[in-house]
Amino acid sequence: MILSIESSCDDSSLALTSIKDCKLLFHQKISQEKEHSPHGGVVPELASRLHAQKLPLILKNLKDFLQDLSCIKAIAITNEPGLSVTLIEGLMMAKTLALSLEIPLLAINHLKGHVYSLFINQTACIFPLSVLLVSGGHTMILEVKQDSLKPQFKVIAQSKDDSFGESFDKVSKMLGLGYPGGPIIQSLAMHATEELYSLPIPLRHNKELSFSFSGLKNAVRVEIEKQGEHLNASALAYAFQKSACAHILQKCELYFQNQQTQNNNIKHFAIVGGAGANLFLREKIQALCEKYSYELLLSPLEFCSDNAAMIGRAGIEEWKAKNFSDILSLEVSPRNTQLLF
Ligand code: KG4
Numbered sequence: 041m042i043l044s045i046e047s048s049c050d051d052s053s054l055a056l057t058s059i060k061d062c063k064l065l066f067h068q069k070i071s072q073e074k075e076h077s078p079h080g081g082v083v084p085e086l087a088s089r090l091h092a093q094k095l096p097l098i099l100k101n102l103k104d105f106l107q108d109l110s111c112i113k114a115i116a117i118t119n120e121p122g123l124s125v126t127l128i129e130g131l132m133m134a135k136t137l138a139l140s141l142e143i144p145l146l147a148i149n150h151l152k153g154h155v156y157s158l159f160i161n162q163t164a165c166i167f168p169l170s171v172l173l174v175s176g177g178h179t180m181i182l183e184v185k186q187d188s189l190k191p192q193f194k195v196i197a198q199s200k201d202d203s204f205g206e207s208f209d210k211v212s213k214m215l216g217l218g219y220p221g222g223p224i225i226q227s228l229a230m231h232a233t234e235e236l237y238s239l240p241i242p243l244r245h246n247k248e249l250s251f252s253f254s255g256l257k258n259a260v261r262v263e264i265e266k267q268g269e270h271l272n273a274s275a276l277a278y279a280f281q282k283s284a285c286a287h288i289l290q291k292c293e294l295y296f297q298n299q300q301t302q303n304n305n306i307k308h309f310a311i312v313g314g315a316g317a318n319l320f321l322r323e324k325i326q327a328l329c330e331k332y333s334y335e336l337l338l339s340p341l342e343f344c345s346d347n348a349a350m351i352g353r354a355g356i357e358e359w360k361a362k363n364f365s366d367i368l369s370l371e372v373s374p375r376n377t378q379l380l381f
């Protein structure tokens with residue numbers, strides 16, 4: 041089996057995945073949301089200290105579960121992208137385990153990990169595939185193609201500024217609510233009874249395939265200031281979520297139209313990443329996929345946000361490709377979003 045470790049942001053997580061049938065045998069994650077919530081976002085120094093406490097705790101549980109560590113054949117570790125001070129915590133643990141157990145290390149790109157969240161507990165992957173990746177750090181459309189043996193990942197579109205998930209976090213902070221903002225804003229929006237506000241849809245008249253959320257975030261700020269104590273927070277959350285999702289929808293539709301004119305053979309579209317849990321977004325993308333005859337793949341809700349199970353599933357592919365990393369020289373690459381092999 042493969043032992044996988046994830047610590048790229050504010051979730052400490054370890055998993056064990058069977059190499060033979062890709063079954064998830066053990067998975068534990070300790071989120072730090074409660075600790076970061078009073079700050080309205082992740083505080084890297086605090087996150088790092090919490091990983092140093094929580095990762096060994098989960099390792100202890102994993103050891104109690106497994107008893108004999110000799111069946112672990114490799115360690116899969118997220119080494120990019122993410123917060124440097126938190127990636128290092130996981131990498132140190134991974135290197136120590138790999139050296140002491142005398143087994144190889146598999147370096148996993150976190151964004152690729154999110155894509156493999158679709159195939160946890162499944163032996164086969166579905167490629168070629170187009171992917172909408174929406175998380176706290178990234179908003180991207182990716183294409184994954186199976187050229188020769190290894191899947192190739194290509195970034196088709198990305199955000200010029202804030203990410204989709206981050207914009208929910210910032211709106212929640214502006215409203216004086218907690219972190220992470222995604223679930224808070226989503227449930228607030230569900231309680232809206234009337235459409236009181238109209239917010240702009242970013243890059244609406246722009247035909248380029250990219251995303252932007254900072255203008256919408258500022259429009260929310262202006263509305264909050266304008267309304268003062270008369271603000272209806274549920275109606276504002278609804279208006280914000282509607283515009284943010286309409287923006288994603290318009291760009292996905294543009295991508296689908298481009299695909300049609302290029303006679304592309306990709307038949308599957310997936311939503312992955314923490315913000316892929318957004319039910320409003322899921323519903324709208326489902327309808328769009330039906331219109332353009334794509335089959336929609338969704339990660340189970342429990343594997344949308346950061347977790348080590350997806351890193352383990354990605355690790356199986358690296359194991360099969362014998363893509364081992366040198367234990368002593370492997371470093372973290374906090375900003376690498378290129379996804380290149
Ligand atoms: O993938 P993830 O766990 O961490 C990163 O790789 O960034 O994503 C976390 C992000 C946060 O910004 C959080 O607010 C957002 O996902 N999120 C949501 C929802 N649930 C989580 N955003 C919108 N709607 C949601 N239901």
Ligand code: ZN
Pocket residue numbers: 150154175176313314345346
């Ligand atoms: Zn993530």
